[in-house]
Amino acid sequence: MAETKRPSRDTLSALETAPNMYLILSPDLYILTASDLYLQATKTTRDAIIGKHIFEAFPDNPDLPDADGVQNINASLQAVLRTKKPDQMPIQRYDVPDTENPGKFIRRYWDPCHSPVLDSEGNISYIIQLATNVTDKILAERALHQSHLENLETTEQVRALNAELLATNVELRETQHQLNLLNGQLEGRVAKRTDELRQAVEEQAAINEEMEATNEELIATQQHLEHINRELTAEESRFRMAVESTGLGTWDYIPATGELQWSKECRMIFGLDNDQPMDFETYTRHIFPEDREFVASRINSSLQSESSGRYEITHRIMRFDNKEVRWVKAQGTVQFQAGKASRFLGTALDITELKQVEEKSGRLAAIVATSNDAIISKTLESVITSWNDSAERMFGYTSAEMIGETIYKLIPADRQDEEPMILERLKAGDRVEHFETKRQTKDGRLIDVSLTISPIQDSRGNITGFSKIARDISERKQNELRKNDFIAMVSHEIKTPLTSMSAILQMLQRKFAESEDVMVPQLLDRANLQVKKMTTMINGFLNISRLESGKIQINRQAFNICELIKEVVAEINLTGINHIINIRECEDAVVMADREKIDSVLSNLLGNAIKYSPKGSEVTIDCYKQDSYTYIRVSDRGLGISEADCAHIFDRYYRVESDPISQASGFGIGLYLSAEIVHHHNGKIWVESEIGKGAQFYFSLPLEEIRKPDVGD
Ligand code: ADP
Numbered sequence: 001m002a003e004t005k006r007p008s009r010d011t012l013s014a015l016e017t018a019p020n021m022y023l024i025l026s027p028d029l030y031i032l033t034a035s036d037l038y039l040q041a042t043k044t045t046r047d048a049i050i051g052k053h054i055f056e057a058f059p060d061n062p063d064l065p066d067a068d069g070v071q072n073i074n075a076s077l078q079a080v081l082r083t084k085k086p087d088q089m090p091i092q093r094y095d096v097p098d099t100e101n102p103g104k105f106i107r108r109y110w111d112p113c114h115s116p117v118l119d120s121e122g123n124i125s126y127i128i129q130l131a132t133n134v135t136d137k138i139l140a141e142r143a144l145h146q147s148h149l150e151n152l153e154t155t156e157q158v159r160a161l162n163a164e165l166l167a168t169n170v171e172l173r174e175t176q177h178q179l180n181l182l183n184g185q186l187e188g189r190v191a192k193r194t195d196e197l198r199q200a201v202e203e204q205a206a207i208n209e210e211m212e213a214t215n216e217e218l219i220a221t222q223q224h225l226e227h228i229n230r231e232l233t234a235e236e237s238r239f240r241m242a243v244e245s246t247g248l249g250t251w252d253y254i255p256a257t258g259e260l261q262w263s264k265e266c267r268m269i270f271g272l273d274n275d276q277p278m279d280f281e282t283y284t285r286h287i288f289p290e291d292r293e294f295v296a297s298r299i300n301s302s303l304q305s306e307s308s309g310r311y312e313i314t315h316r317i318m319r320f321d322n323k324e325v326r327w328v329k330a331q332g333t334v335q336f337q338a339g340k341a342s343r344f345l346g347t348a349l350d351i352t353e354l355k356q357v358e359e360k361s362g363r364l365a366a367i368v369a370t371s372n373d374a375i376i377s378k379t380l381e382s383v384i385t386s387w388n389d390s391a392e393r394m395f396g397y398t399s400a401e402m403i404g405e406t407i408y409k410l411i412p413a414d415r416q417d418e419e420p421m422i423l424e425r426l427k428a429g430d431r432v433e434h435f436e437t438k439r440q441t442k443d444g445r446l447i448d449v450s451l452t453i454s455p456i457q458d459s460r461g462n463i464t465g466f467s468k469i470a471r472d473i474s475e476r477k478q479n480e481l482r483k484n485d486f487i488a489m490v491s492h493e494i495k496t497p498l499t500s501m502s503a504i505l506q507m508l509q510r511k512f513a514e515s516e517d518v519m520v521p522q523l524l525d526r527a528n529l530q531v532k533k534m535t536t537m538i539n540g541f542l543n544i545s546r547l548e549s550g551k552i553q554i555n556r557q558a559f560n561i562c563e564l565i566k567e568v569v570a571e572i573n574l575t576g577i578n579h580i581i582n583i584r585e586c587e588d589a590v591v592m593a594d595r596e597k598i599d600s601v602l603s604n605l606l607g608n609a610i611k612y613s614p615k616g617s618e619v620t621i622d623c624y625k626q627d628s629y630t631y632i633r634v635s636d637r638g639l640g641i642s643e644a645d646c647a648h649i650f651d652r653y654y655r656v657e658s659d660p661i662s663q664a665s666g667f668g669i670g671l672y673l674s675a676e677i678v679h680h681h682n683g684k685i686w687v688e689s690e691i692g693k694g695a696q697f698y699f700s701l702p703l704e705e706i707r708k709p710d711v712g713d
Contacts, residue, residue, distance in 0.1 A: 007032065007117070007126050015128070016046075023129040029054045029077060032126060041133040042096040043106060061095035061105040069094035076114050080127055086115035091134055109138035251332070253280060253344040255303055269328060269350045271321035288316030288325055302334050303341040309334045311346060327355040374449075374470040377456065382407045382419060385465065394449075394472050396442030407468075410439045412446060426455055426466060436473065448477040481548065488545030491538045498538060502531045529575055536603070540669050543600075544652070547676050554594045554680050558704050561630055562586040564595060565621055568602040578615040581606065585622040589630035590704040597677045598701070604670040605634040605697045611666070613638025613694065629683070629700040641689040649687055650675040674699070 007015075007024065012033045015022050021038040025031060031049045039046060042058070049057040055074070060067035069092055076087045089112045095105035111132040119125040249266025253259070258280045267274060270286060287295050295315050302311040311332040316325050332346020368375045374391035378384050383406055387399035395402075395410055402409070411419060415437060422432055432453040438446045450471045455463040505528045512520045546552045569581050591598075602621075609619040613636040620635045641649060641656065648654045655668040678685040678699045689695035 021131050021133060023054070023131060025054055025077070025127045025129060027081060027124045027127065029074075029127075031057055038131065041108070041131075043099050044096070058094065058096065063105065064095065067093070067095070073112065076112065077127065080114040080116050081124060084116050084118060084122070084124055086113060088113045091138060107135065107139075108133060109135045247350060249348040251330075251346060251348060255341050255344060266348050269326070269348055270317060271319035271324070276320075286318050286320060288318055291315040299344075302332075303344065305336060305339045305341070307334065309336070311344070314351065326350055327352045372471075374468075374472075376402075376407070376468045376470065377465055378407055378468065379465045380423075380463065382423070391470070394441070394447070394470065395439065401442075410441075412438055412440045422451075422453060423466075426453060427463065439470070447472055448474040484545045484548050487541045491541040491545070495535075495538050495542070498531060498535055502528070502535065505531055532575075536600075537667075539600075540667075540673055543673050544669055547673070552676070552680065554597065556592050557595055558590055558592050559595050561589050561591050561598070561632065561701070562623060564599060565602060565623060565632070568599060568606065569621065572603070572606055572610070577610055579610045579613070580616075580618050581610075582618060582620045583622070584620050585624065587623060587625050587630075589623065589625050591630060591681075591701045592704045593681050593701055594677070598681075601674040601677050601699065602632070602634075604674050605699075608670060608697075609634050609636035609638065609695070612636065625703065628703050630703055631698060631700045633696055633698050635694060635696045637694040639695075640691045640693045641687065641695050642691050646687050646689060650685065 006026070012024060015024055016033055016035050018035050019037065020035060021041055022035040023031065023038055024033045031052050031054055033050055034042075034044075034046060044057070054077075055070050058069075060070045072089065072092050073094070076089045079087045092110050092112055094108055094110050094112075096108050098104040098106050111134045113130045115128045115130065116124045117126050117128060247265045247268060249269050250263040251266050252261040260278050260280045260283055262270070262272070262278050264274065267276075267278075270283075272278065284292065284296065295313060298311070298313050301307055302309070311330070311334065314327065314329045317328050318325055327350070328348055329351045330346060330348045332344055334341050335343040335345075368388050371388065371390050374394045375386075375388045376384060376391050377386040383404065384402050387397075387402045391402070392398055397409075407419060408416060418437060422435065425432055432451065435451040435453070437449060437451065439449050440446055450473045451468060452471075453466050453468045456465040456467055458464050505524060509521065509524045509528060512524060515521060543552065565583060565586060569583055572581060606619065606621065613619065617637045619637075621632065623630060623632045625631070639658075645656045649656075650671050651668075652672040653668040654672070655666060675685045678701070681701050683699055683701045685697070685699040687695055687697050
């Protein structure tokens with residue numbers, strides 16, 4: 001190789017300070033110098049590199065196994081050396097040693113360009129390496145690229161994400177749709193379930209209610225059972241007591257041995273001591289002789305295997321102790337073993353009293369059937385429950401027509417209020433005896449009847465109905481009517497001559513008042529008195545007949561009862577009585593009444609008091625006011641009246657059947673008339689008396705100011 005000329009020192013110095021990065025190499029690639037910028041960029045000094053082979057000063061980074069800097073630089077340099085033309089290298093990584101950290105390298109990118117500097121002969125004098133440090137640019141580019149890549153990746157990712165999102169969105173929509181569907185289904189199911197639950201709740205409530213009701217029923221049943229249990233216990237003890245009290249005997253007979261066992265009660269029925277032996281033979285001997293045969297045959301047939309095993313018989317026995325004949329009812333059952341009667345047991349009851357009652361009621365039934373009186377029973381509501389043959393004969397209705405009907409069917413329209421009044425009296429415990437009234441038959445006739453009614457009571461004494469005996473008194477009534485008519489006619493006929501007689505007597509009294517014969521006026525007075533008595537009597541009869549025919553007249557006027565009392569007493573005193581009549585107390589009381597008829601009531605009561613009490617005894621009359629009524633009382637100290645007679649004393653023609661009284665004259669019409677008159681004035685009349693203790697007769701009249709309207713007007 002030809003000798004080359006080295007660059008001068010000046011050239012080198014100029015290059016060293018040039019504002020570029022230059023490395024000056026000899027043609028054999030030794031470092032001649034480097035610019036300051038080059039040294040800075042390669043973090044080295046001139047001294048450290050001058051004189052060194054380029055690749056010694058700048059070796060490859062040993063930490064980079066694929067570092068190709070040395071190789072590529074060398075190739076470029078060889079190409080320059082060969083061609084003597086500049087060579088622009090592509091950007092080359094070429095790390096430089098880190099002088100601060102020996103052994104370490106700093107990453108560097110370069111943009112080298114090798115340019116030969118030729119001498120005058122055309123030989124390469126030196127090679128200038130212009131190396132631009134493009135590390136920052138490259139790193140920036142790289143970072144940019146990386147970021148671009150990353151961006152790309154991100155975009156891709158975003159796109160993918162977007163797609164994913166879209167897909168997800170679709171999915172979400174789908175899911176949403178599904179969810180909606182599900183929701184719909186769920187809502188449906190929830191509604192259904194809610195409905196079911198509501199139903200279940202309602203059902204549960206119903207079940208609860210039912211359970212509560214059942215529970216209550218159970219409690220009630222429980223209580224009922226407890227009650228039944230108590231009842232049963234009571235029933236059992238009652239039964240035991242009943243067995244003891246009814247004397248129900250038990251017996252046990254073993255046919256094979258003839259052995260017969262009797263309970264204490266059974267022995268009592270037969271009048272047998274507890275220690276006396278007993279067997280079947282002895283028993284049969286005490287059956288009443290006439291009944292023995294049929295009892296034996298019944299026992300035999302019961303013991304036959306084909307029998308029902310049931311036994312019931314009523315027969316007479318003769319008691320062991322006193323031979324008394326009694327009725328016994330025996331019931332029993334036969335037990336069979338291998339077709340043979342092994343045991344025969346049962347009960348025995350003395351039914352003698354029952355038999356007697358049966359006989360009695362049989363007799364009673366016969367009496368009821370054959371009685372001439374109608375015997376009827378009815379309920380508290382007047383519904384007929386029994387009707388005998390006489391009732392049919394009397395009223396014309398058959399029992400089939402009347403049973404179940406009310407008694408009102410027989411009561412005439414104008415007497416319908418009688419029945420409630422009768423029931424009232426019966427329910428109050430009063431007796432209704434010989435109540436005279438009228439009843440209507442099936443063919444429309446009115447008949448006179450006398451009714452006697454008594455209550456029917458159950459075992460506890462409660463009134464459950466009434467028994468009524470009706471007697472047809474039409475004939476008697478007809479006779480009475482005839483008698484009354486006769487009496488009325490006779491009285492009327494007598495009254496006219498009597499009035500004339502009275503007038504004649506009064507004339508005679510006046511004529512002979514001054515007679516020398518004192519006897520004459522006295523006799524005339526007595527004759528006058530007798531005529532008055534007769535007149536009173538005849539008036540009484542006439543009044544009765546008027547009463548009976550409903551023709552009695554009440555002529556009212558206001559008057560003071562005390563004044564009338566005084567008048568009546570004065571008049572009686574005039575008749576020369578042997579009694580003392582005392583007007584004890586007399587309150588002024590104005591009544592609106594028939595003065596004449598009340599006069600006759602007072603006269604009758606005072607007359608009776610005198611008639612039925614001893615001569616010289618005291619008769620008292622007093623009058624007092626109470627509760628809108630005036631009460632008049634006539635008391636005597638005479639014979640008195642028994643309770644039985646008191647009940648009938650106001651009946652027509654009733655007279656007490658006792659010697660001293662029956663001797664006193666009278667017809668038993670005075671009190672009857674008095675009572676009728678008082679009743680026609682809406683007053684009351686009654687008697688209080690005891691035998692031997694005198695009698696007090698009372699009657700009342702309403703005071704004028706509150707007088708009620710009455711029927712008799
Ligand atoms: P008579 O005309 O028979 O006296 P009454 O109707 O006046 O009729 O009396 C009926 C019966 O009552 C009498 O027969 C008598 O037996 C009885 N009686 C009436 N008043 C008295 C009395 N004050 N004391 C005793 N018995 C009397």
